[in-house]
Amino acid sequence: xxxxxxxxxxxxxxxxxxxxxxxxxxxxxxVKAFTLEHNAALVANAQKMQGSAEAYAALIAAxxxxxxxxxxxxxxxxxxxxxxxxxxxxxxxxxxETIEGIVAGIPSTAKYDLILDAGNPGTEEEDxxxxxxxxxxxxxxxxxxxxxHSITEPLLWGTDKEHVKLDADLNGDGQIGPGxxxxxxxxxxxxxQGMVEWSKALETDMAAWEPNRDDAFTAVVTMTPTVGDYFxxxxxxxxxxxxxxxxxxxxxxxxxxxxxxxxxxxxxxAISPVVSTDDAALDGSITKGFDELIALVTETRxxxxxxxxxxxEEADALGSEAQDIAERIVAQVLQAAAKHGVxxxx
Amino acid sequence: xxxxTQLRYHARPLLAALLVAVTALAAYAALAPRPAPVGVAAxxxxxxxxxFGPDDTGQERLFWPSRIRSASGAFSDPTRLPSAADCAxxxxxxxxxxxxxxxxxADRDLIYEATVDxxxxxxxNPEQGRFCEGCHAPNEMxxxxxxxxxxxxxxxxxxxxxxxxxxxxxxxxQPETGNGAITLAYNRAEYDQDGLTNAALLANPxxxxxxxxxxxxTALMKSSDLCGACHVEIYDHSMSKARSPxxxxxxxxxxxxxxxxxxxxxxxxxxxxxxxAAQVMAIRxxxxxxxxxxxxxxxxxxxxxxxxxxGDTLDVLRGGALPGVSRDLNRDTLTEQARQTEAxxxxxxxxxxxxxxxxGDTLHLAVAVQNLGAGHNLPTGVNDQKHMWLExxxxxxxxxxxxxxxxxxxxxxxxxxxxxxxxKGRRITDHLTFSTAEVNWVRRPIPAKxxxxxxxxxxxxxxxxxxxxxxxxxxYRVALPDLLYRNLRRxxxxxxxxxxxxSTDLTDNQx
Numbered sequence: 028x029x030x031x032x033x034x035x036x037x038x039x040x041x042x043x044x045x046x047x048x049x050x051x052x053x054x055x056x057x058v059k060a061f062t063l064e065h066n067a068a069l070v071a072n073a074q075k076m077q078g079s080a081e082a083y084a085a086l087i088a089a090x091x092x093x094x095x096x097x098x099x100x101x102x103x104x105x106x107x108x109x110x111x112x113x114x115x116x117x118x119x120x121x122x123x124e125t126i127e128g129i130v131a132g133i134p135s136t137a138k139y140d141l142i143l144d145a146g147n148p149g150t151e152e153e154d155x156x157x158x159x160x161x162x163x164x165x166x167x168x169x170x171x172x173x174x175x176h177s178i179t180e181p182l183l184w185g186t187d188k189e190h191v192k193l194d195a196d197l198n199g200d201g202q203i204g205p206g207x208x209x210x211x212x213x214x215x216x217x218x219x220q221g222m223v224e225w226s227k228a229l230e231t232d233m234a235a236w237e238p239n240r241d242d243a244f245t246a247v248v249t250m251t252p253t254v255g256d257y258f259x260x261x262x263x264x265x266x267x268x269x270x271x272x273x274x275x276x277x278x279x280x281x282x283x284x285x286x287x288x289x290x291x292x293x294x295x296x297a298i299s300p301v302v303s304t305d306d307a308a309l310d311g312s313i314t315k316g317f318d319e320l321i322a323l324v325t326e327t328r329x330x331x332x333x334x335x336x337x338x339x340e341e342a343d344a345l346g347s348e349a350q351d352i353a354e355r356i357v358a359q360v361l362q363a364a365a366k367h368g369v370x371x372x373x
Numbered sequence: 374x375x376x377x378t379q380l381r382y383h384a385r386p387l388l389a390a391l392l393v394a395v396t397a398l399a400a401y402a403a404l405a406p407r408p409a410p411v412g413v414a415a416x417x418x419x420x421x422x423x424x425f426g427p428d429d430t431g432q433e434r435l436f437w438p439s440r441i442r443s444a445s446g447a448f449s450d451p452t453r454l455p456s457a458a459d460c461a462x463x464x465x466x467x468x469x470x471x472x473x474x475x476x477x478x479a480d481r482d483l484i485y486e487a488t489v490d491x492x493x494x495x496x497x498n499p500e501q502g503r504f505c506e507g508c509h510a511p512n513e514m515x516x517x518x519x520x521x522x523x524x525x526x527x528x529x530x531x532x533x534x535x536x537x538x539x540x541x542x543x544x545x546x547q548p549e550t551g552n553g554a555i556t557l558a559y560n561r562a563e564y565d566q567d568g569l570t571n572a573a574l575l576a577n578p579x580x581x582x583x584x585x586x587x588x589x590x591t592a593l594m595k596s597s598d599l600c601g602a603c604h605v606e607i608y609d610h611s612m613s614k615a616r617s618p619x620x621x622x623x624x625x626x627x628x629x630x631x632x633x634x635x636x637x638x639x640x641x642x643x644x645x646x647x648x649x650a651a652q653v654m655a656i657r658x659x660x661x662x663x664x665x666x667x668x669x670x671x672x673x674x675x676x677x678x679x680x681x682x683x684g685d686t687l688d689v690l691r692g693g694a695l696p697g698v699s700r701d702l703n704r705d706t707l708t709e710q711a712r713q714t715e716a717x718x719x720x721x722x723x724x725x726x727x728x729x730x731x732x733g734d735t736l737h738l739a740v741a742v743q744n745l746g747a748g749h750n751l752p753t754g755v756n757d758q759k760h761m762w763l764e765x766x767x768x769x770x771x772x773x774x775x776x777x778x779x780x781x782x783x784x785x786x787x788x789x790x791x792x793x794x795x796x797k798g799r800r801i802t803d804h805l806t807f808s809t810a811e812v813n814w815v816r817r818p819i820p821a822k823x824x825x826x827x828x829x830x831x832x833x834x835x836x837x838x839x840x841x842x843x844x845x846x847x848x849y850r851v852a853l854p855d856l857l858y859r860n861l862r863r864x865x866x867x868x869x870x871x872x873x874x875x876s877t878d879l880t881d882n883q884x
Contacts, residue, residue, distance in 0.1 A: 153494060248522055263862050339863060340689040343483060347693060354527060361524035365419030371522055 045292035047299055054296035055238035058129060061292065065126045066230045072119035073222040076112055080219040083108035084163070084212040094192040094209050105209060106197040112215065113183050117277060119222065120144075120175055124282045128289025130229065132246025134372045135236060139229040141173065143222070148172035158225070162217030174225065178218045182210050186265075190214055243297040244369045247360050251290045254320065254353045257283045258346025262339050266331070280328040287324060291317040294360070302363045309359055316356040323349055411563035412447030418517035419524040424500050425611070436514055438612040439507025440551075440602075443515050444544055444558035448525075451516045453563040456529035458697025460537045462571045470669040471537070472698045473710035475678060479534025480510035481692025482678055484852065487860040492807045501807060504612045507553030508603035511539050515559050529696040535603075538562045541585040543593050548601020548625045555602035561587070600640040601625030606755065614796045614810035621791070621812050624753045631821035633748035636661055643717075643748060644671050650716035653746040657720075672713045674752075674759065676870045677851045679711040686865075715870070720746040724845050724875040727826055736831045740765070740845050740875070743824040750818035752789055752849065757812070758804060758856060760790035761849040761872065763827055768844075769837045776831040781850065781869075787827040789816050802855040845875040 045061075048054030086105055090097040098105060123130075123144055131140035138157065140146075146156025149170030156177070160168040171178055181187035190211040197207045236242075261267065261279035294317060303310040327345055331337065337345075364371060415421060415435055425437045436442070443449070457477070461468035471477050479485070489509075493502045499521040506519045512533065518525045530536065542561050547554035565584035574581050593599050606622035608615045620626075628634050638661060646652035646664035649672045655662075678691055687707070688694070694703060721744065728739035742763060744751040752759050760781065767776040779786045793801040796810040819825045848869040857863045 153497060252523075259862060340686050343689050344693060347483075351527070354523060357522075358524050358526045361419055361522055365524065371420055373521075 045288070045295045048296040049300065051240065051297060051300045052238075054298075054300050055240075055243060057296045058243070058293055059233070059236065059238050062126045062129050062233055063230065065122045066226065066233055069119055069122040069126075069226045070223065070230055072115050072122060073219065073226050076115035076119060077216070077219040077223050079108050079111040079115060080212070080216040083112065084216045087209075087212040098193055098195050098209060102195070105195070106199070109183070109197055109209070112219075116175075116179055116183055119226075120180075120277075121281075121285070123175065123226075124285030126285075126289055127282070128250045128286040129246055129293055130233070131286075132250040132290070132293070133236065133242045134245060135242075136229060136232055139225060139232070142225050143229070144173050144175045146173045146177070148177055158221075160217055160221050162213050163220075164213050166213070166217075168217075174218055174222050178214070179222070182214055182218065185210065238297070240297075240301065240367070241370045241372060243293055244360065244364045245372045246293050247290050247298060248357050248364070248371055249373050250286065251320075251353045251357050251360075252350070254283060254287060254324075255346045255350030257286065258342060258349060262342035262346070267337055267339065267342055278328065278331055280324060280331060283324050284321070284328060287317075287320055291321060298360070298363070301367055305366070306363065309363055313356055313359045313363070316352055316359070320349060320352045320356065323352065409567060411450070411453070411560045412443075412445045413450055413517070414447055415517075418448055418520075420522040421517050421520050421524075422500055422522075424498065436503050436507055436553075438501065438504040438552070439514065440547070440554035441507035441511060441514055442545075442556040443560075444542075444556050445560040447560075448517045449515050449559040449563055451512075451518075451525060451528040451531055453566045454512060454516070454528065454530040454538060454559060455562060455566055456696050457533050457536045458529060458695070459570075461697055463574070464537075467537075467669045468697070469702060469706050471671075472695055472702065473679070473706035474669065474671045475673060475675050476535035476671050477533060477695055478678065478691045479508070480506070480513065481532065481534060481695075483690050483692060484678075484857060484861055485509060486692070487862075488804050488856065491803065491860045492805055495805055496807045501612060504552070504806070509534055511553075511555075511557060512536065515557060532696065538585075540590075540594055540599065542590060543599055544587070544589045546593060546596075546598045546602040548598045548605055548629075551602065551605025551607055551622075551625070553603055555599070558587075558590070561585070595639070595641065597625060597628060597634075597640045600644075601629075604640075604754075608806065608809055608812065613807055615812075616810065619809065619812040621757070621793075621806070621809075622753075622755050624749045627749040627753060627818075627820065631748055633821055638748060640748070641667065644673060645669070648716075649713055650720045653717065653720040657746055670710055670713060672710070672717050674714070674718055674754070674849070675851050676711075676714055676718060676849075677867060679707060679714045680868075681707050681711050718849065718870055718872055722746070722751060722847055722872040724847055724873045726843065726845075726875060726877055728828075729879050732830070734833055736767070736829075736833055736841070736879075738765075738767075738829045738831065738843065739826050740829070741824045741826045742819060742847055742873075744819040744821055748821050750820055752818055755804070756789070756791040756814075756818065757793040757801070758852045759850075760788060760853075761847060762786050762788035762790075764846045764848055765829060766844045767831055768842045770839055770841075773837070775833060775837055775841070776829075778829075781848070787816065789814075789818050789825075791815070802853050803859040804856055839879075841879040843875070843877050843879055846871050847873040 048057055083105065086101045086108065087094060087097050090100060127140060127144060130136045131145065141154060141156040142158050145154065147154050149155050155170055156173050157170065160171050162168065182190050185191050185206050185208045191208050192211055193209040194203045195207055195209050196203050257279055261283070264279055266278050294313060299310055299314065302313065323345070361371070415433065423433055423435070425434060428434050457468055457471060489502050489505050492505065493499050500519070503514060503519050506514050510519065512531045513519055516525050516531060518531060530538070538559060539557065542558045543555055544558050545556040561584040565581055568580050569577055604622060604624040605626060608619040608621055610616065613619070628640065638656060642663050643649055643652050643656070645667045647666040647668045652664050678687070680687060681704070683690070688703070694700070723743040723745045725741040725743065726738070727741045728737065730737040740763065747753070752761050762781040763778065763786070765776065765778040766774060768774050781788050792813050792815060793804070793809045794811045794813065795801055795808050801809055849872050850867055850869045852867050854865070854867050857865055857867065
């Protein structure tokens with residue numbers, strides 16, 4: 028898994044260094060094309076994951092739902108299916124995080140962010156993912172929370188203890204380490220189907236989206252200030268010794284890079300051409316702010332990847348620093364928005 | 374004769390010099406740049422929202438549900454508000470003292486910030502956070518930064534909580550109303566910032582004095598009214614679930630109705646004394662003369678956010694380094710702040726054994742908890758968090774524990790704490806003000822110069838051997854661990870502070 032993570036990081040870093048567009052319309056079109064490209068990759072990876080979940084469920088079903096019997100008879104195939112699902116989950120998540128800052132910031136597509144990645148279960152009072160998930164056996168999970176982080180990540184990596192079916196030596200080293208387990212096939216398949224369904228729905232709505240200035244500004248001013256919250260989630264995650272069930276498959280910092288990279292892309296390509304026409308200094312200051320923000324997150328992630336251990340205090344301090352930069356950026360973007368008569372939605 | 378001759382001799386050059394001076398002054402008056410108009414109209418703060426509508430007279434309420442007001446009726450330009458670090462170029466000692474205070478970090482400490490976020494999230498209304506920020510972040514409020522979309526650039530002065538300009542431009546306060554009912558003339562600070570600064574001020578100190586030492590401000594700064602505007606907090610339906618006004622914090626009102634209020638011993642007399650604990654002890658001994666020097670430490674009861682034993686954790690909890698504060702200065706001022714805080718807390722309370730009676734197999738004890746030195750209730754403040762409790766241990770001659778009272782959260786413990794309750798009667802432990810419907814004391818706090826006698830009936834078994842020994846400790850804690858866990862996501866202990874101790878042999882009641 029570590030190798031997968033190391034491979035993914037440069038991809039995100041590259042994605043987070045967008046160029047500038049010559050005109051606003053050209054930039055908006057570039058943002059939309061970029062989003063659709065990664066949305067398509069998200070769908071493809073979700074479909075692969077669904078295929079692996081089907082194979083996994085079929086192996087379990089072939090033994091009448093007896094996980095122990097299935098493991099004894101088809102251990103290597105089950106281990107392969109679990110590994111494949113995890114890899115495909117990481118690839119799908121990577122694609123989504125790269126466009127999350129854009130998807131979540133555009134009012135007409137924001138609901139997909141809650142359903143796919145960021146929403147709470149219906150038991151919470153706020154930011155609930157408004158959908159129900161029907162499983163292959165007909166069970167309907169009412170408002171179960173986001174597909175990536177409330178359902179599939181805890182399920183695949185075993186922090187959702189309720190759905191662990193059997194501890195199993197997946198890597199065949201003679202020991203059962205953390206995360207070596209078989210999980211509920213019914214939930215895995217249902218959730219994978221849900222990921223395909225909702226990422227396709229996002230693709231449809233994103234294709235229908237008519238890029239416009241108001242949405243571009245809204246996306247940047249609503250999503251950029253969320254950076255502090257992500258550092259908070261990083262602090263609570265098991266990467267920093269916390270007990271959070273989510274953000275265990277990979278560091279939340281990688282997600283932060285993707286999300287903030289999306290905000291930077293939206294600014295550089297769709298908004299900068301507007302701001303720079305009448306206030307080059309303001310445009311330069313905002314651009315510099317985004318560079319600083321990305322540099323701070325990148326440096327922190329690099330240190331983590333090299334093995335640095337962060338304390339909760341350091342996470343809080345870094346989160347505050349990132350939040351300060353983000354707030355400075357947003358104040359300037361809002362000033363530009365006011366100058367250009369932009370309506371901020373939300 | 375000689376004088377007249379000299380005058381005649383010098384008359385022409387003197388007249389010429391006078392003419393030049395008058396001409397120069399006239400030219401300066403005509404050509405000097407006019408001070409830029411101060412204040413920023415509400416309509417000039419992009420995306421500033423007023424979701425609570427106008428008041429009964431149709432006036433816009435820029436800062437509602439906080440009752441803070443801007444004297445000019447406009448916002449201020451953050452680039453024209455001096456930070457405390459700016460003031461420090463001349464007022465160094467005051468700055469050093471203030472840097473260790475809780476006022477300095479009122480808008481920075483992470484526990485506060487996380488709690489405001491939790492409150493705002495609970496109602497999905499960022500502008501409702503103005504209720505908290507009016508007192509905690511007056512600079513952010515008066516520049517229009519407490520808003521869903523923050524279009525005003527940050528500045529050093531805005532990162533400070535209750536800072537120099539807050540008190541030194543205050544012109545009106547309504548302490549009985551509370552909830553930040555204070556009027557600040559930040560327009561004076563903005564004007565002053567356009568003029569001479571730093572050492573050059575000495576050339577014309579009158580403008581600076583007019584900005585920060587105007588008679589209305591000077592009078593208010595000597596009065597407890599200034600403190601009361603924020604140290605009274607009453608929840609109502611405009612910002613909580615309360616159907617009738619719920620008094621959550623009444624420190625000023627407690628003081629006003631106390632012996633201290635009647636004697637004219639102001640908040641400043643103790644909390645701004647150079648040595649607050651010594652001042653309290655002097656008052657306890659009947660000396661009502663005020664402190665010889667006033668300090669800007671505003672020493673209070675928060676022993677957690679001054680606890681230098683926490684090391685770097687303290688710095689992080691306090692929101693990092695203040696502008697203009699070096700690591701050494703921070704360490705030194707916090708060390709002194711901690712020392713003064715602990716000394717003040719120890720001067721506040723006392724314990725006395727009032728009664729001990731053997732009643733068959735039961736030992737009856739009465740312990741008086743005394744408010745000896747606080748000019749307000751004990752405890753005071755927001756008492757869903759700040760609370761105290763009595764810990765009692767009874768041992769026999771062999772050191773065997775015959776009785777030990779429980780911790781602060783156990784039902785039988787004698788504890789002075791408020792319970793915030795939501796509209797379904799469930800207790801709120803994480804200071805979700807906006808969800809609070811009722812505020813109820815579990816046990817009423819102890820008024821100034823008052824006492825509360827706690828009684829215990831302790832069953833004794835036949836094996837107990839005298840002499841029995843009683844230890845009692847009055848413990849104080851500034852916050853519930855739940856506040857930190859739920860809002861800041863930190864599982865960390867909040868150590869109690871021992872306000873008073875009693876240790877005595879019960880020689881009259883041997884088993």
